[in-house]
Structures are given as structure tokens and as C-alpha cells.
Amino acid sequence: MTIKEAQEAVDKWISTYGVRYFNELTNMAILTEEVGEVARIIARSYGEQSIGSADVKRDDLADELSDVLFVLICLANQTGIDLEKSFQKNLQKKTARDFERHQQNDKLRNPRPQS
Numbered sequence: 001m002t003i004k005e006a007q008e009a010v011d012k013w014i015s016t017y018g019v020r021y022f023n024e025l026t027n028m029a030i031l032t033e034e035v036g037e038v039a040r041i042i043a044r045s046y047g048e049q050s051i052g053s054a055d056v057k058r059d060d061l062a063d064e065l066s067d068v069l070f071v072l073i074c075l076a077n078q079t080g081i082d083l084e085k086s087f088q089k090n091l092q093k094k095t096a097r098d099f100e101r102h103q104q105n106d107k108l109r110n111p112r113p114q115s
Contacts, residue, residue, distance in 0.1 A: 003084035010073040021078045031071040037064045 001009070014021055022030065041061045043049040076083045102108055 003087060004082070006069075007073055007077055007083060010070060011077050014074070014077075021074055024075060024078060027071055027075050027078070031068065031075065034064060034067040034071055038068060 021027070038061065041064060044051045045061065073083065075081075076086075
């Protein structure tokens, strides 16, 4: 699925099941909530935070990342942004700006061992 197809699929889902898009401010709040859920899973799975009583599974991370993508696409659709074009332009910007920057970063080339 291309990004354009994903945007079309979300728009079709919203018109079929969601009645209408939530307003942009509501979607921004939902996006923040979903990113928080991703952060919780990452902190428990890859960070030093304890997992706790509820098991955290890789499927949970995949589901939460998909929730983030869905809401991000909603925001793009309702603000008239073509994410495919925008993403291509963003990659070009990063490539021009960071052409050698990361290659010269000693922290990336020689990471400190985790304790």
C-alpha cells in the first residue's frame, strides 16, 4: 500500500464508519495519547522500566504504531496534505542537510556500551 492509498483508505473508513473526522485539535490530542501508548511499550520492552502486571507484546507495539499512523493520516487528510509528496520532499531535505553529518558523528560510529 502506498502512502496515497493509505490516505484514501483512511478517508473511506472515516466516511463509512466514523461519520466524520474529529476536529484537528481533537485528533492532535488523540495522536498525543497514541504516541504516549507507544512510549509506554517502548519503555517497558526496551528501556529500564518494569513491565508490570500486564504483559507487553510485540503485537501491542505494532497495533499502537498503527494507531499513530491512522491518526496522523487523519490529520493530513483533513488539512489537505499529500503525505506521499510531503514525505519525499522531507527525505530530500534531510539528505541535503545531513549529507555527511551523521557519518562524522563519533557517538553514532562508536556507541557507548549499555551498562
